[in-house]
Amino acid sequence: MTASEGLALLLLLAGSGFYFAGTVGLLRFPDAFCRLHALTKADNLGLCLICAGLAVLSADWRIASVLFLIWLLGLLAATVSAHLIARQARQAGADNIDPPEAS
Amino acid sequence: MLGIVLDLVIIASLIALAIQVVSGASLFRGIIHFIVMGLTLALAWARLGAPDLAMAEAAIGAGVTGALMMVAYRRLVEITPDHNPSRTGSRSRLALPIAVGAGGLVGLLGLGATLSDPEPGLAGLAVLEALQDEALGNPITGVLLLYRGLDTLLEIAVLLTAFLAAVAVTRREDLDYSITTRDPHTPLVGALLAIIVPLTVLVSVHLLKAGSHDPGGAFQAGAVLAACGVLLVLTSRVSASSQSRPLIGLGIVAGLISFSLIGLAAMLRGEPPMALPGMWAVYFIETAMMLSIALTLVLLFAGTESLRRNQHG
Amino acid sequence: MIDVALPAIVLFLLLNLVAGMIRVYRGPTLADRMLAALLFSTTTVASLLILAEWMAIPALRNVALLFVMLASILSLAFTGLPDRHDDEAGDS
Amino acid sequence: MDNAALYVLAAAVLFGVGVYGLIVSAHLMRKLFAINIMGNAIFILMVAVAGPIDGAPDPVPQALVLTGIVIAVSATAFALALMVRLYQETGRATLADDNGPGNDD
Numbered sequence: 001m002t003a004s005e006g007l008a009l010l011l012l013l014a015g016s017g018f019y020f021a022g023t024v025g026l027l028r029f030p031d032a033f034c035r036l037h038a039l040t041k042a043d044n045l046g047l048c049l050i051c052a053g054l055a056v057l058s059a060d061w062r063i064a065s066v067l068f069l070i071w072l073l074g075l076l077a078a079t080v081s082a083h084l085i086a087r088q089a090r091q092a093g094a095d096n097i098d099p100p101e102a103s
Numbered sequence: 104m105l106g107i108v109l110d111l112v113i114i115a116s117l118i119a120l121a122i123q124v125v126s127g128a129s130l131f132r133g134i135i136h137f138i139v140m141g142l143t144l145a146l147a148w149a150r151l152g153a154p155d156l157a158m159a160e161a162a163i164g165a166g167v168t169g170a171l172m173m174v175a176y177r178r179l180v181e182i183t184p185d186h187n188p189s190r191t192g193s194r195s196r197l198a199l200p201i202a203v204g205a206g207g208l209v210g211l212l213g214l215g216a217t218l219s220d221p222e223p224g225l226a227g228l229a230v231l232e233a234l235q236d237e238a239l240g241n242p243i244t245g246v247l248l249l250y251r252g253l254d255t256l257l258e259i260a261v262l263l264t265a266f267l268a269a270v271a272v273t274r275r276e277d278l279d280y281s282i283t284t285r286d287p288h289t290p291l292v293g294a295l296l297a298i299i300v301p302l303t304v305l306v307s308v309h310l311l312k313a314g315s316h317d318p319g320g321a322f323q324a325g326a327v328l329a330a331c332g333v334l335l336v337l338t339s340r341v342s343a344s345s346q347s348r349p350l351i352g353l354g355i356v357a358g359l360i361s362f363s364l365i366g367l368a369a370m371l372r373g374e375p376p377m378a379l380p381g382m383w384a385v386y387f388i389e390t391a392m393m394l395s396i397a398l399t400l401v402l403l404f405a406g407t408e409s410l411r412r413n414q415h416g
Numbered sequence: 417m418i419d420v421a422l423p424a425i426v427l428f429l430l431l432n433l434v435a436g437m438i439r440v441y442r443g444p445t446l447a448d449r450m451l452a453a454l455l456f457s458t459t460t461v462a463s464l465l466i467l468a469e470w471m472a473i474p475a476l477r478n479v480a481l482l483f484v485m486l487a488s489i490l491s492l493a494f495t496g497l498p499d500r501h502d503d504e505a506g507d508s
Numbered sequence: 509m510d511n512a513a514l515y516v517l518a519a520a521v522l523f524g525v526g527v528y529g530l531i532v533s534a535h536l537m538r539k540l541f542a543i544n545i546m547g548n549a550i551f552i553l554m555v556a557v558a559g560p561i562d563g564a565p566d567p568v569p570q571a572l573v574l575t576g577i578v579i580a581v582s583a584t585a586f587a588l589a590l591m592v593r594l595y596q597e598t599g600r601a602t603l604a605d606d607n608g609p610g611n612d613d
Contacts, residue, residue: 005418012466016425019459023432026439026455032447035439039451043458050425050462054469057418066477067465073302073484074458080295081454081491084284088495089447105423110511112430114518119437121522124541125529135440135453137541138490139433142460144548145479146430149467151515151555152565154475157464159577161482165457166489167581173493175537175588179595198531206524209553213516216557258575265582269589274596284492295488302485310478318475322574330486337492396578403585 004056011053018046032089040078047074106150113147134176138169154318158310162323166330167400170337174404256366259358259392262399266355273406283339292338303331311393321389325396332401336410343407351398351409358395362388422470426463433459450494457487515556522549534602536591540584547580 025038051071055064120140127133141164148157284292307324314320335341365384402408436459439452461480468476522545529542551573558566595601 009418009421012421012425015462016428019429019432019462022455023436026436026452032445032451035448035451039455039458043455047458047462050465054465057469063474063477066481070461070465070477070481070484073481074461074487076295076298077484077487078454078458080291080488081451083289083291084491084495085447085451085454087286089445092445092447105420105427107511107514109423109427109430110514112427112434114514116430116434116437117518118521118525119434121525121529121545123441124545125525125533125538130535130537131446132440132449133538133541135449137544138453139437139440139456140545140548142456142483143433144552145483146460146463146467147515147518147552148555149464149471149473149476149479150511151552152471152473153555153570153573154473154479155570156551156555156573156577157476157479158482159574161479162486163577163581165483165486168584169490170493171581171585171588172537173490175592178592179537179601198528201531202524202528205527206520206522209523209549210517210520213519213553213557214513217512217516255575258579261579262582265586269586272586272593273589274593284495286495292492299485299488306478306481306485318478320574322578326578327482327486330489334489334492337489400581400585403582403589406589 004059008053008057011049011056015046015049015053018042018049022046033086036082036086040082044071044075044078047071110150113143113150117143117147130176130179134169134172137172138164141165141168155320155323158318158323159326162326162330166326167333167404170333171404255392256359256362259362259395262396262403263355263359266399266403269403269406270408283342284337287338287340296334296338296340299334300331303327303334307331307393307397311389314389321392322396324389325393326400328393328397329400329404332397333404336401336405339413341410342413343405344409344411346411347409348411351402354394354398355402356395358388358392361391419470422466426466426470429459429463429466446494450491454487454491457483457490512556515552519549519553519556522546522552536594536601537588540587540591544580544584547576551576 019042022038022042025042026035029035029038048071051067055067058064117140120136120143123136124133124140127136141160145157145160145164148154148160286292307327310319310327311321311324312319314324332341336343365388402410433456436452436455440449443449461484464476464480464483468474468480526542526544526546526549529545530539533539533542554569554573555565558569591601
């Protein structure tokens with residue numbers, strides 16, 4: 001195993017660690033606002049690390065730039081989604097439970 | 104070995120999600136599970152070595168279907184109907200045996216085909232051979248344009264029919280409000296649009312151009328463009344209008360008309376119908392089809408025959 | 417080594433996704449279920465990127481790009497859902 | 509590709525689940541989900557059954573499925589529009605009148 005493969009592996013493992021943290025947060029945090037942190041922070045750091053690892057592994061600047069673009073778009077999507085969902089959750093309040101099947 | 108385990112996990116989650124979709128406690132949960140099923144299906148396509156399909160699934164599943172179902176659900180919640188009928192459930196005892204029988208039949212069919220016929224499909228071989236002397240490097244685009252011309256043409260016609268039918272059954276008055284997001288003018292949404300809209304256009308043109316030699320093509324490009332349109336409708340930058348516009352009408356039928364004209368021209372020259380005269384025709388038809396598919400899907404989403412731009416600050 | 421590690425990481429990510437389904441199941445609010453689904457889309461993107469490297473299908477990177485580009489459409493569509501006690505929803 | 513048989517089995521189970529959902533669920537949107545699941549099962553079946561040619565996947569079923577995906581979404585959009593209109597007119601999104609005497613609900 002070369003040094004770059006070792007580095008890539010390290011980054012990938014760290015990234016999946018953050019994904020795991022995100023899942024634990026999703027399951028263990030008490031309310032929707034806390035869980036948003038799992039969505040926006042842990043997972044995007046995980047995506048960043050995985051993209052970095054794959055970029056190192058591919059050793060091709062074109063692939064690396066696509067990966068970088070994907071990460072930036074992931075950040076954008078997470079920002080907007082977190083904002084919108086937090087708004088929705090606050091306006092709806094606690095009783096925004098699933099309505100019974102509209103029929 | 105790990106690949107098989109991966110396949111097993113993908114399959115198990117697909118099945119679990121499907122069960123949740125049909126039997127989950129609430130309709131909203133069904134929608135969420137259906138969307139997640141689309142994500143998992145993309146992984147399955149990747150594992151089956153079909154990136155073209157994964158691409159179509161990504162564009163349609165993430166961009167169109169999810170929004171479509173959310174909006175339909177919203178309309179169900181928002182609309183107060185005149186009377187409130189009693190709930191009915193039709194739980195037949197025959198359901199399970201019929202389902203098992205149907206699944207078993209499909210499985211037998213598939214297993215029979217996989218186990219007894221290890222020969223590669225003749226049609227596929229013929230396509231790959233014939234494509235040797237065409238300039239198309241992506242066999243899927245080749246099949247769609249060179250061999251199934253009539254079929255692809257009819258597909259555009261089906262899209263058009265679905266659109267006309269959807270317009271016919273949708274009421275005009277409650278169109279406008281119920282498909283936009285709650286506060287479409289928050290600064291973040293503007294920033295999102297400023298980045299995503301140009302990018303989707305760029306990506307769809309790239310997919311269209313790449314479609315002749317790499318995964319991509321008119322369907323995927325059209326789906327991405329349609330997702331961009333859905334985004335604009337959702338954020339009320341563009342909204343439903345009942346006054347028809349010639350440009351939109353032209354866009355809807357562009358694929359159908361250019362495909363038929365070029366096909367008919369081939370017939371007039373004495374060649375078989377739908378034979379394409381060259382690469383320029385492929386690009387021309389693909390572009391027209393992309394526009395038609397995108398426009399028709401957006402209009403289907405909005406449930407209206409025309410769109411107008413909204414002025415805002 | 418790396419050829420084993422890549423599918424193993426995808427497997428791990430998928431198992432994370434399966435575990436996250438518990439949140440969709442439990443809820444309790446619509447927002448919880450929705451954000452779980454968004455979390456899955458990030459996970460799928462990472463899995464697709466790793467699969468692209470492992471299976472040597474570069475087009476899968478474009479698939480990942482599409483998913484991440486279109487992820488916000490879903491949350492935009494979701495945010496329009498009326499609260500049940502909000503009578504003037506959609507009046508604007 | 510040795511995972512084809514696995515995906516064929518998955519397609520069979522998914523199809524069965526779809527048929528079951530189509531019969532059992534009363535709500536039209538759920539029936540629509542079930543039909544979509546059945547469609548996806550057939551798509552998987554078609555791609556999985558076609559063996560690879562010279563290491564590359566067979567393009568013909570993939571092209572068929574690609575068309576199928578777009579058709580499926582347009583049909584779904586139309587069905588949803590129809591369902592919303594039915595709900596507006598009658599106040600229910602179910603097909604309730606086919607309740608025969610044999611049903612105990």
